[in-house]
Amino acid sequence: MLEFVQIAIGGLVVGSIYAAIALGFSLVFRVTGAINLSQGGFAIIAAMIGYTFAVAWGWPLPLAIPAAIAATVAVGVALAAFTFVPALTRLSNANVLMLTAGILTMIEGIALVVWGSQPYAMPPFSGEAPLVFGPIRIPTQAFWVFGATAVCIVALWFLIARTKLGKGLRACAENPAAASLMGIDVPRMTLLSFGLATLIAAIAGVIVAPTTSLQFDTGRLFTISGFVAAAIGGIASFPGAVIGGLFLGLVTQLSTAYISSLFSTAISLLILLVVLIWRPQGLIRTGVARRQDTREEVKAAGHAAKLPAYLGWPLAALAVAAAVLIPLAVTDNGIMSGLVIAAILFMTLMGLDVLMGYAGQVSLGQAGFMAIGGYTSGYLAINYDVASLLAILAGIAVSLVCALVLSVVTLRLRGLYLALATLAFGLLVDSCAVGFLDITGGPSGLVGIPSFSVAGVTFATPRAMYYVVLALDVIILIALVGAMRSGFGRALKAIRSDQMAAAALGINTVRYKLAAFLISVTLASLAGSLYAFFFNFLAPEMVGTSRSLELVAMLIIGGESTLVGGLFGALLLTLLPTIFAPLAIYKTFASGTLLIGSFLYLPQGFYGALVQILARLTGSNNDVSRSASTAKSEVPAS
Amino acid sequence: MTAIDTSENSSAGESAILRVRGLVKSFGGLKAINDVSFEAAAHQITAMIGPNGAGKTTVFNLITNIMSKDAGKVMFLGSDLSGMPAVKIAGLGLIRTFQSARVFPGMTGIENVMVGGHRLGRHSLASQTLWLSGARDEERRLRRRATEMLELVGLSAFAETHATELPMGAQKLLEVVRALMAQPKLLCLDEPAAGLNDTETQELANLLRAIRRLGISVLIVEHNMSLVMNVADRIVVIDSGAIIANGTPAEVQNDSRVIEAYLGREEHAAS
Numbered sequence: 045m046l047e048f049v050q051i052a053i054g055g056l057v058v059g060s061i062y063a064a065i066a067l068g069f070s071l072v073f074r075v076t077g078a079i080n081l082s083q084g085g086f087a088i089i090a091a092m093i094g095y096t097f098a099v100a101w102g103w104p105l106p107l108a109i110p111a112a113i114a115a116t117v118a119v120g121v122a123l124a125a126f127t128f129v130p131a132l133t134r135l136s137n138a139n140v141l142m143l144t145a146g147i148l149t150m151i152e153g154i155a156l157v158v159w160g161s162q163p164y165a166m167p168p169f170s171g172e173a174p175l176v177f178g179p180i181r182i183p184t185q186a187f188w189v190f191g192a193t194a195v196c197i198v199a200l201w202f203l204i205a206r207t208k209l210g211k212g213l214r215a216c217a218e219n220p221a222a223a224s225l226m227g228i229d230v231p232r233m234t235l236l237s238f239g240l241a242t243l244i245a246a247i248a249g250v251i252v253a254p255t256t257s258l259q260f261d262t263g264r265l266f267t268i269s270g271f272v273a274a275a276i277g278g279i280a281s282f283p284g285a286v287i288g289g290l291f292l293g294l295v296t297q298l299s300t301a302y303i304s305s306l307f308s309t310a311i312s313l314l315i316l317l318v319v320l321i322w323r324p325q326g327l328i329r330t331g332v333a334r335r336q337d338t339r340e341e342v343k344a345a346g347h348a349a350k351l352p353a354y355l356g357w358p359l360a361a362l363a364v365a366a367a368v369l370i371p372l373a374v375t376d377n378g379i380m381s382g383l384v385i386a387a388i389l390f391m392t393l394m395g396l397d398v399l400m401g402y403a404g405q406v407s408l409g410q411a412g413f414m415a416i417g418g419y420t421s422g423y424l425a426i427n428y429d430v431a432s433l434l435a436i437l438a439g440i441a442v443s444l445v446c447a448l449v450l451s452v453v454t455l456r457l458r459g460l461y462l463a464l465a466t467l468a469f470g471l472l473v474d475s476c477a478v479g480f481l482d483i484t485g486g487p488s489g490l491v492g493i494p495s496f497s498v499a500g501v502t503f504a505t506p507r508a509m510y511y512v513v514l515a516l517d518v519i520i521l522i523a524l525v526g527a528m529r530s531g532f533g534r535a536l537k538a539i540r541s542d543q544m545a546a547a548a549l550g551i552n553t554v555r556y557k558l559a560a561f562l563i564s565v566t567l568a569s570l571a572g573s574l575y576a577f578f579f580n581f582l583a584p585e586m587v588g589t590s591r592s593l594e595l596v597a598m599l600i601i602g603g604e605s606t607l608v609g610g611l612f613g614a615l616l617l618t619l620l621p622t623i624f625a626p627l628a629i630y631k632t633f634a635s636g637t638l639l640i641g642s643f644l645y646l647p648q649g650f651y652g653a654l655v656q657i658l659a660r661l662t663g664s665n666n667d668v669s670r671s672a673s674t675a676k677s678e679v680p681a682s
Numbered sequence: 683m684t685a686i687d688t689s690e691n692s693s694a695g696e697s698a699i700l701r702v703r704g705l706v707k708s709f710g711g712l713k714a715i716n717d718v719s720f721e722a723a724a725h726q727i728t729a730m731i732g733p734n735g736a737g738k739t740t741v742f743n744l745i746t747n748i749m750s751k752d753a754g755k756v757m758f759l760g761s762d763l764s765g766m767p768a769v770k771i772a773g774l775g776l777i778r779t780f781q782s783a784r785v786f787p788g789m790t791g792i793e794n795v796m797v798g799g800h801r802l803g804r805h806s807l808a809s810q811t812l813w814l815s816g817a818r819d820e821e822r823r824l825r826r827r828a829t830e831m832l833e834l835v836g837l838s839a840f841a842e843t844h845a846t847e848l849p850m851g852a853q854k855l856l857e858v859v860r861a862l863m864a865q866p867k868l869l870c871l872d873e874p875a876a877g878l879n880d881t882e883t884q885e886l887a888n889l890l891r892a893i894r895r896l897g898i899s900v901l902i903v904e905h906n907m908s909l910v911m912n913v914a915d916r917i918v919v920i921d922s923g924a925i926i927a928n929g930t931p932a933e934v935q936n937d938s939r940v941i942e943a944y945l946g947r948e949e950h951a952a953s
Contacts, residue, residue, distance in 0.1 A: 522813075523811035523812070524811065526810050526811045526812065526813045526817075527807055527810045527811045529821075530805075530810040530817060530818075531796075531800055531803045531805070531810065531820075531821070531824075532807050532810050534789070534796060534797055534800065535797065535800055537788060537793075538786045538789070538797045538800075540788075541786045541787050541788050541789065542784050542786055542787075544768070544780075544784070545780060545784040545786065546786075546797070547767070547768035547769050547772070548768050548771075548772055548777065548778050548779075548780075549772055549777065549800065549801060549860070549861070549864050550769055550773050550777070550800065550801030550864060551769065551772075551797070551800055551801065552769045553769070559807060
């Protein structure tokens, strides 16, 4: 019993931090309708600045802590002013979510460059000696955590419910267009909500810093836990955020103590998935449900880049020829491996593009299927000597079964909740990969996977593997182009932009969305298997949630709903760090910045920009619309 | 095309393609639709009119199950539509449009129209990925038909334009054409003239007559009296969620309750 109390208190400490982060989620969501994934990043930045001030520079804590919080808020507001606020008017909410993932990545990149990858720990605010209540010992920092969280909750409630400013914030939440007509400066309110969320995150960060060790990418965990907590509690509800946070903290700590630390994440994610099925709006529903309007997606749908028809085939032939010849010129083994990885990831990206770019279904857990494919085929190949092709097929079969189970949840969800469910799935696979030691080898990975071989021929070198993957990529690309330019692709695009109108025309939306999902899963699983065969090794972080987010980044940077766009993103993000190896420390920062930049300035990605340049060079006028708008419609013959 | 002569309206009235019986819908304490029954006759244009807020679009949404009804029955070609998903209703040949032209953004004019023909496609995903000649032929035929349709309504110039960049009138017309591509047995148009100017409304009237000549039944919810009086064979007048008149344009025009509820105000505003 004593032990239980001790653990429960620990759970409440962690839970308070989750609650604080979740509170930030709710706040930004209520004001803007978007999810801000960057929160956890700001928590870490605040903690690290606090460390520098207090430990490295020796400032007294009462000065260092507020200074660190202030500095973080300043960074957050500045970042938001140039990214989040302008993005809200241009991007759909699902894409804003990805943009904030980009901000998170960028912050992590900054932290990596400034503070390196080693962990930091701050000294407790009030000394090391815990308070003793009879047999129960409570670290003093716990009281700081409880106190700070409580102050945040009360202050936020007061601001929203009792002040004029709060009224303005609430008006933005209800109807931004009407609010701006009433003279409320919506961008300013957006910035304010982001700033407040950053403030809460920063406070949470510095307060939690003494209880745990932090490193540049711990922010991810805070973001994810906060997001999960907010979703369990009800994303639009402040009490929901608090209850969700405390609940999640208790569940993770208790299950770590009494079941296994390896499965504590898995258990909280299962709870989340159950909540999403049972009550998608979360445990605590607020009266004001934000409209999840499909027309929201209009902003996102945009116009995909399209090559002039007569350039398509010649350029494709040229690209394939170049891809075949490149290895002859490449002598560096690192670059050759980079090419293979890019080619493998491109396979996943084509599937992801069908799912996201065409069907408009966000997936933040695509690497989860790479993991299922990779681990299944790797395990079979190691333990049962199963031939490569059979092992790959088995991996695909297992992935498809998992996908069908997951689709029970995902087919009912849209936008934000879909993003959340897929994220949870990816994390779940992640924690299973760590937890099932006997099958996956746990955190240290699955070793001794044989190289890919068919009919006695083994493709062990990067160059040999490159040609295998290239051939598959070309075949898959041709097949998908065939489907996307025909009825199937058109139906997906219609569903993406207006599901109700598509259904009213007799398009079976469920079936098409499921088909797109299964295509993407098949390709991800195939790519995962090839990945495992190529490295002869598979570890959880190679196919974890960071990989999922990276895949989405690659797709956006390359260009959505183009099928080939992903290739540009994959090449950029895999080859650049290999080529500029000394600058590898900037990789995280660069990929975050690229993602943000693409969202804001290259809505059609690198591929789109390339197509536009090509169109201008060849002088072909892609813009028929301009000349057409002057044409008068004729009266139909009656 | 086989034009069906529908000059003898009276006899066609007996074969109703859509029967609505005792429709009821409440929002909270407010009875928005109260015991609405009417029929749409085959090969005819049936119009439902009424003042703003009378419940016309609600009736539409109840028929197509976009909202669930509290009571009543909707029979289309002998099938009960109760609880049927939108896809199935469309599959039976009841195709509807929306009040706020819901063209597919991010798709061109011709792509929008081609989506309309989707439900009649016979070639599978597999044959599309394999670039089989059957699938490609079907694609070509669909494109040709869509091109013809756009020509018919004078929208050819917008074929390659992104749908959302079209003027409002063209978007509404595009939606009608898209619905036509689905080869409806009953075409349900929700305020197609809303947002159109006089010339565009005239074009729409011509298009509606052309549609009737193709043998397609039309149910139209409309606010614009002159359009309805021009093209409709039968008119159902609804006010405050209940039907107050049902008959030919001439009969309805002379109905005192209709004049009181609707026409009086309308004529006043028009002059």
